[in-house]
Amino acid sequence: xxxxxxxxxxxxxxxxxxxxxxxxxxxxxxxxxxxxxxxxxxxxxxxxxxxxxxxxxxxxxxxxxxxxxxxxxxxxxxxxxxxxxxxxxxxxxxxxxxxxxxxxxx
Amino acid sequence: xxxxxxxxxxxxxxxxxxxxxxxxxxxxxxxxxxxxxxxxxxxxxxxxxxxxxxxxxxxxxxxxxxxxxxxxxxxxxxxxxxxxxxxxxxxxxxxxxxxxxxxxxxxxxxxxxxxxxxxxxxxxxxxxxxxxxxxxxxxxxxxxxxxxxxxxxxxxxxxxxxxxxxxxxxxxxxxxxxxxxxxxxxxxxxxxxxxxxxxxxxxxxxxxxxxxxxxxxxxxxxxxxxxx
Numbered sequence: 491x492x493x494x495x496x497x498x499x500x501x502x503x504x505x506x507x508x509x510x511x512x513x514x515x516x517x518x519x520x521x522x523x524x525x526x527x528x529x530x531x532x533x534x535x536x537x538x539x540x541x542x543x544x545x546x547x548x549x550x551x552x553x554x555x556x557x558x559x560x561x562x563x564x565x566x567x568x569x570x571x572x573x574x575x576x577x578x579x580x581x582x583x584x585x586x587x588x589x590x591x592x593x594x595x596x
Numbered sequence: 597x598x599x600x601x602x603x604x605x606x607x608x609x610x611x612x613x614x615x616x617x618x619x620x621x622x623x624x625x626x627x628x629x630x631x632x633x634x635x636x637x638x639x640x641x642x643x644x645x646x647x648x649x650x651x652x653x654x655x656x657x658x659x660x661x662x663x664x665x666x667x668x669x670x671x672x673x674x675x676x677x678x679x680x681x682x683x684x685x686x687x688x689x690x691x692x693x694x695x696x697x698x699x700x701x702x703x704x705x706x707x708x709x710x711x712x713x714x715x716x717x718x719x720x721x722x723x724x725x726x727x728x729x730x731x732x733x734x735x736x737x738x739x740x741x742x743x744x745x746x747x748x749x750x751x752x753x754x755x756x757x758x759x760x761x762x763x764x765x766x767x768x769x770x771x772x773x774x775x776x777x778x779x780x781x782x783x784x785x786x787x788x789x790x791x792x793x794x795x796x797x798x799x800x801x802x803x804x805x806x807x808x809x810x811x812x813x814x815x816x817x818x819x820x821x822x823x824x
Contacts, residue, residue, distance in 0.1 A: 497618045504611055546677050547608055549699035557699050 508551040512594040515544060519563075523587060529575055538567050544590075559590040597713060600641035601625040602632040602658060603675070604650050612645070612675075612700060619706045629653040633661060640666060643713060645696075648676040648683050656690055663691050671712045675700065727760050728821065729804050741800065751776065752795050759795075759808070759818040768815040792816055 522537040541564045548556030563586045570577040599621045603609035606627065613623045624641065626632035629650060636644070644662055648655035655674050662672055671693040676683045684695055694712050696705050725732040731740040737753045739746045748756060754776045759767060769785040772792075777783055789810075796808045805821030 494618060497614050501611070501614050501618075504607065504614070508607060542677065543605065546698035547605070550608065550611060550701070554699075 505551050508547070509553070512553075512556070515540065516591055516594050519544075519587060519590070523583070527575070527578070527580065531572065531574065534567070534572055538564065541567065553593075555593045556590070559586060559593055562586050563590065597643065598622045598624070598639070598641040599643045599645060599709075600632065600636050601645045602627075602629065602650070602655075603645075603647045604628060605647075608647075608698075608700070612705065615700075615702045615705060616709070619710070621709075629658050629661075632658060636662070636666075640670065642670070642716070643709065644670060644672045645709070646672060646674045646692075648674045648687055648695075655687065659687070659690055659692060671716050673709060673712055725760075727763065728806060730760065730799070730806070732757055732760060739799070741804070746798055746800075748795070748798055752791060752798065755791055755795055756799065759816065763818045763820050766811055766815055766817050771815065 518540055519537065522533045522540060525533040526537055541560050545557050545560035545564050548554065548558075548560060563583065566579060566583050566586060570579070597620070599616055601609060601612060601616070601623055603612060603625065604627050609625050609627065613625050616623045621643075624635055624639070626635050629652065632646075646655040646658050650658075655676075659672055659674070662670060668691070672691070673694045673696060674687050674692050675696045675698055676687065677698050687695060693715075694708055696708060722731070722733070725734060729742045731743075732738075732753075733740070734757070737750060739748055739753060739756055755772065758772065758775050769788045772788050773783060773785065776791075777787070792808065792810075799806070799808065801808055807819040809817050809819060811817055
């Protein structure tokens, strides 16, 4: 077992690593969302999973605002009928994605 | 205290492992059910922490496997997403001991796992004071026989506890006097005999296979039933 200082150092590195990967995760969300908006409903579950992972991890790594925004996005997606274009609140979803981007990239 | 962790997300798995290690737990972890089962078979842990939603299997399947192979003795805590209340209810009803909601919080996760382990320690302490039909509750200073409370005085409880902890061993009268009444007690061994005689009646040994026998000029032996 590692000593306390080693553990805390590794936890710090893990937080940085998580933060560094956020833009990549956001790109994935943008890309899946674009495909879904264009009518590719096969991307719906992938998008929900991607957003779900973000909402379920952000606060644990020290980013509660990521959990909050991703949680809002997850709720909006889940309220739609499995990504059917006519049931997606596009403007609202894009607003939350942008807000998530603000929090992620700053 | 050894913890086995099943979590498919690499970062969350490492994060939780580190939190647990920082609290003194020894952690072994796996990213999928197959490797988790292999790991547990090789070295069964004191506590299992499972992610409820796994890509290729489910926490429920793993929980069921643990209960089949290790019974109820191993506490199982599962992790689930916020707001997944059907999951929570289902997992608890399927035999999980507690749950953690994602995103995890270090303080809450450790507090919950520590609480689960305290309950296990208590259960084990209770179990270690079970002698056939007799259960000695050291906190309440009560003796139960097949769940029925036996009415013992404080002194009789101390005497019973001393004898049960040394069952099948000869205990001298002066040993009992010193341990139960205290070194300075100016009492005769007759006191011990009277108490033992009353205790024997109250333990209703004639209804069980236990015997509290006198060993001439030496002391007493609480005898457990012969092995069959």
